[in-house]
Amino acid sequence: MKVGIPRALLYYQYYPMWKTFFEELGASVLVSGPTTKATPAAGVERLVAETCLPVKVYCGHVLELTGQVDSVFVPAVRSLEPKVLHCSHFLGLPDLVRAVIPEAPPLLAPDIDLDQKSSEDKYGQPPISDLSFKARRVLYQTIYQLGSHFTRNPLRIKAAAERAWQVHQDYLRLMQTGLTPPEAIARWEGNGTRHASRNTHHASHTIALIGHPYNLYDTYTTHNLVAKLRGLGVKVVTSETATPEELRQGILDLTGGPYWTYEDEMVGAAGHYLRDERVDGFIAVSSFGCGPDSTLLDVVQRATREAGRPFMSLILDEHTGEAGLVTRLEAFVDMLARWKRRR
Ligand code: SF4
Numbered sequence: 001m002k003v004g005i006p007r008a009l010l011y012y013q014y015y016p017m018w019k020t021f022f023e024e025l026g027a028s029v030l031v032s033g034p035t036t037k038a039t040p041a042a043g044v045e046r047l048v049a050e051t052c053l054p055v056k057v058y059c060g061h062v063l064e065l066t067g068q069v070d071s072v073f074v075p076a077v078r079s080l081e082p083k084v085l086h087c088s089h090f091l092g093l094p095d096l097v098r099a100v101i102p103e104a105p106p107l108l109a110p111d112i113d114l115d116q117k118s119s120e121d122k123y124g125q126p127p128i129s130d131l132s133f134k135a136r137r138v139l140y141q142t143i144y145q146l147g148s149h150f151t152r153n154p155l156r157i158k159a160a161a162e163r164a165w166q167v168h169q170d171y172l173r174l175m176q177t178g179l180t181p182p183e184a185i186a187r188w189e190g191n192g193t194r195h196a197s198r199n200t201h202h203a204s205h206t207i208a209l210i211g212h213p214y215n216l217y218d219t220y221t222t223h224n225l226v227a228k229l230r231g232l233g234v235k236v237v238t239s240e241t242a243t244p245e246e247l248r249q250g251i252l253d254l255t256g257g258p259y260w261t262y263e264d265e266m267v268g269a270a271g272h273y274l275r276d277e278r279v280d281g282f283i284a285v286s287s288f289g290c291g292p293d294s295t296l297l298d299v300v301q302r303a304t305r306e307a308g309r310p311f312m313s314l315i316l317d318e319h320t321g322e323a324g325l326v327t328r329l330e331a332f333v334d335m336l337a338r339w340k341r342r343r
Pocket residue numbers: 052053054055087088089090212287289290291292293
């Protein structure tokens with residue numbers, strides 16, 4: 001079976017793990033190509049205008065895979081930890097895809113809901129052993145149901161899941177060395193040299209980029225934001241370059257506890273880097289029309305203001321122009337230089 005994985009949304013966090021799982025079970029994996037101008041345009045034709053840009057991009061990637069694969073992996077993710085919920089778009093993603101892309105191949109669409117009672121740890125990403133008994137049982141059932149599309153041998157599914165989990169831990173460690181998810185994926189696939197622009201040791205400023213991976217690393221929708229900042233002599237740090245414990249502490253500092261799954265990436269990262277005097281400024285990147293982010297951004301903006309640290313918000317949609325973005329980045333970096341001189 002050939003399984004398609006859209007290069008969007010959770011791809012940036014879990015691609016090596018998913019790919020390993022499917023390949024260990026004998027499937028081949030095809031990931032859609034990098035986003036181009038045609039990708040969100042294809043999604044826009046199928047969705048109402050108010051839908052956020054990342055979901056439009058996601059549908060564009062599913063359309064690209066349609067006709068090339070036997071099935072597309074579109075998980076419905078409600079929760080990855082107790083009492084912390086994903087945005088409703090993640091929960092309804094398979095239904096949305098089926099509704100707006102009826103010609104899509106059959107979907108591999110496991111329901112992932114680990115919001116099961118009795119876990120003590122409601123913060124961060126607990127290792128599997130920290131989940132409640134019920135949550136662990138739900139997780140294992142989900143994995144077996146997904147694996148049974150490929151084999152009836154439960155031991156083979158278990159081995160594939162364990163190998164995939166190991167690969168995920170390696171992937172997280174790679175990112176903590178300063179690689180972005182696309183760079184870490186390239187390194188993991190043995191193609192690290194394509195990304196020569198990673199952080200240098202001679203950067204004149206350090207900026208914390210605050211946002212979801214799918215908002216920060218899609219090179220088309222962000223106009224290659226990370227590379228542009230590095231080109232301006234900036235070292236970029238993100239939630240991926242911090243440890244889960246540091247992000248957890250960041251959330252505790254700013255809000256006392258998470259409600260949305262992706263608070264790690266917004267509030268957790270901001271809280272953590274506000275403690276770090278080497279970080280000169282903060283740029284928050286979000287999508288137009290995103291409900292959760294509008295709340296989280298408010299928290300981040302208020303915290304940076306109270307700490308007297310430079311902050312800029314970039315809100316992306318399909319009309320965001322490259323020239324305007326570059327101008328704003330250059331102005332922010334100039335301002336950082338003046339701010340540091342004054343300080
Ligand atoms: S969190 Fe925001 S940007 Fe992400 S899928 Fe939900 S609405 Fe879209």
